[in-house]
Amino acid sequence: MSGFAGRLWRGAVLGLLAYVIFAPIANLALWAVAIQWYFPYKLPLTYGFRYWYDVFKPTSDALASLGTSIVIAVITVVVCLLLAVPAGYALGKQRLPWRGAVLLILLLPQAFPSVAVYLNIARLFYMVGLNGTIAGVVLVHAVHGLVIAVWIAAAAFAAVDTELELAARNMGASAARTVFTVTLPLAAPGLIAASIFVFLESLDEFTGTYFVGVPEITTLPLMMYNASLNGNYQIAAITALILLVPSILFMLLIERFLNTEMLAKIG
Amino acid sequence: MNPTAAPARADRRPIFLLLVAPAVAMVLALFVYPVIYSIVSAFTNRAGQLGLDNFAKTFALYGGDIVFTLVIVLVSTALIGSLAAAIGGYLVLGRHPGAVAALKWLYRWPLFVPFIVAAQCMRTFLAKNGMFNNTLDTLGIVDIGTLSGLLDWRGIIVTFVWKETPFVALLVAGAMAALDRSGIEAARNLGAGGIRILCGIIVPQVAGVFTVGLVLAFVTMLSVLSVPLMISGGSPTMITVDMAFRVNSYGDYGVANALGLVSYLIAAGAGWAYIRRNLTGEAAR
Numbered sequence A: 001m002s003g004f005a006g007r008l009w010r011g012a013v014l015g016l017l018a019y020v021i022f023a024p025i026a027n028l029a030l031w032a033v034a035i036q037w038y039f040p041y042k043l044p045l046t047y048g049f050r051y052w053y054d055v056f057k058p059t060s061d062a063l064a065s066l067g068t069s070i071v072i073a074v075i076t077v078v079v080c081l082l083l084a085v086p087a088g089y090a091l092g093k094q095r096l097p098w099r100g101a102v103l104l105i106l107l108l109p110q111a112f113p114s115v116a117v118y119l120n121i122a123r124l125f126y127m128v129g130l131n132g133t134i135a136g137v138v139l140v141h142a143v144h145g146l147v148i149a150v151w152i153a154a155a156a157f158a159a160v161d162t163e164l165e166l167a168a169r170n171m172g173a174s175a176a177r178t179v180f181t182v183t184l185p186l187a188a189p190g191l192i193a194a195s196i197f198v199f200l201e202s203l204d205e206f207t208g209t210y211f212v213g214v215p216e217i218t219t220l221p222l223m224m225y226n227a228s229l230n231g232n233y234q235i236a237a238i239t240a241l242i243l244l245v246p247s248i249l250f251m252l253l254i255e256r257f258l259n260t261e262m263l264a265k266i267g
Numbered sequence B: 001m002n003p004t005a006a007p008a009r010a011d012r013r014p015i016f017l018l019l020v021a022p023a024v025a026m027v028l029a030l031f032v033y034p035v036i037y038s039i040v041s042a043f044t045n046r047a048g049q050l051g052l053d054n055f056a057k058t059f060a061l062y063g064g065d066i067v068f069t070l071v072i073v074l075v076s077t078a079l080i081g082s083l084a085a086a087i088g089g090y091l092v093l094g095r096h097p098g099a100v101a102a103l104k105w106l107y108r109w110p111l112f113v114p115f116i117v118a119a120q121c122m123r124t125f126l127a128k129n130g131m132f133n134n135t136l137d138t139l140g141i142v143d144i145g146t147l148s149g150l151l152d153w154r155g156i157i158v159t160f161v162w163k164e165t166p167f168v169a170l171l172v173a174g175a176m177a178a179l180d181r182s183g184i185e186a187a188r189n190l191g192a193g194g195i196r197i198l199c200g201i202i203v204p205q206v207a208g209v210f211t212v213g214l215v216l217a218f219v220t221m222l223s224v225l226s227v228p229l230m231i232s233g234g235s236p237t238m239i240t241v242d243m244a245f246r247v248n249s250y251g252d253y254g255v256a257n258a259l260g261l262v263s264y265l266i267a268a269g270a271g272w273a274y275i276r277r278n279l280t281g282e283a284a285r
Helices: A003-033 A050-056 A061-093 A099-111 A114-128 A134-158 A162-170 A175-204 A207-212 A220-229 A233-257 A260-264 B014-042 B053-093 B097-106 B115-125 B131-138 B153-177 B181-189 B194-205 B207-223 B226-231 B239-250 B253-284
Strands: A034-036
Touching (some): A003 A034, A003 B097, A003 B115, A003 B131, A003 B153, A034 A233, A050 A061, A050 A233, A061 A134, A061 A233, A099 B207, A114 A134, A114 B014, A114 B239, A134 B014, A175 B115, A207 A220, A220 A233, A220 B115, A220 B226, B014 B253, B053 B097, B053 B194, B115 B153, B115 B226, B153 B207, B153 B226, B181 B194, B194 B207, B239 B253
């Protein structure tokens, strides 16, 4: 197809796609700045930031749950890195016996539908007093994030040039010193990427927290869920936007790192 | 030393297993053990004996929801696959650089949007008085008075497709971009159209990546609780909602775990499709 008809056709398809992708987000954004909006009006009757004040005032539940979410996400990143850095080093750099079996076990949390697992973790945590605690929620988030963290860390370590490590060893550095002064710094960008990913996964996590954390621990996604079910659409929209912004930033940020050829090697 | 050579068995260093041990222990304790626990619980009746009582109750109460879940996830997967193929195909075959660049920029936006946020977007967008119906009404296509909302199975499918298509499309487009162009050019010179080239030449060559992406999307959709809870929590609904309901309202772990086992089996079916695809792929090489 060429000429005017073709251009019109392409424009129509792309326009429709843009509508489908952005209109749901636009609807959310409108709710975030609407004061009054009810049927049959197609747009809000009055606009304003009154509900933003409700969300961000020092005594608000939303701000408290944002704090809880960030504390949990930071601890989850630390736990994941402590586990994933040594595992990623062994998988990416060393000749490991039973490598396939280790990878298979680490992949399991991605291969099973998680709801049934979480409700049983909640039941087990209840017996040992971990239910409704920050530690319990962190553990659930960490198991979920671990797979991606190990995978990215292993790729980052595998990409470190072995010649450089051998050069350090030839100049008399010990094995441990080589790891800490050569291998780890060179793998750092990948480890940072893994950390950001785990942080976001934890920030956005709903199902595990729903079973293990409730009612004592309210993270931002749970707070958003409760607001939405109670019909507080403005509060729900504002908290949803708070969750949306880091996700979109991450998407734009990794566009540079995420070359699609690398992803194509999966499978 | 050649780093690409396959390591000899004697070269392997068991000492490094200590480095992976904590991560493996964590997954065994907090994932594998609960899975086994859930399976045992599914086969244990209220009197504490082994039996199939939970399954009889599950199929009587939730048989319809199991079918409903399967249909939703299968339809979503089919739509995601078609859209991802179309997006990837246009990115590779499109002859208008402007349109290709625009599509490349557009399609990725929902990639990292959390499910819970996607669900909240759709909850307002697809409601009876949401922006979707308002748009149709404003354009004069239909009168809003005659419309109902889409907050039922259709809303769940729309949310899943909106959220998961970019992920599969990203994987598939990457694989397509890495293909050898000569086959495509040859077909084009022989007069084959874009759709024919896409279905006959490109998709079969990226079938491996395609299957991985679709299986991951399938299992993800099977595990999501927030979307069905927020879009359509009433009956019929997806089995994730039923599991949460059994536990929260009745403390009935037996039926919840029987439903869980059903979800494992559905996921295993998808996994089997992937493994079979890989085995036939290996044999063909």
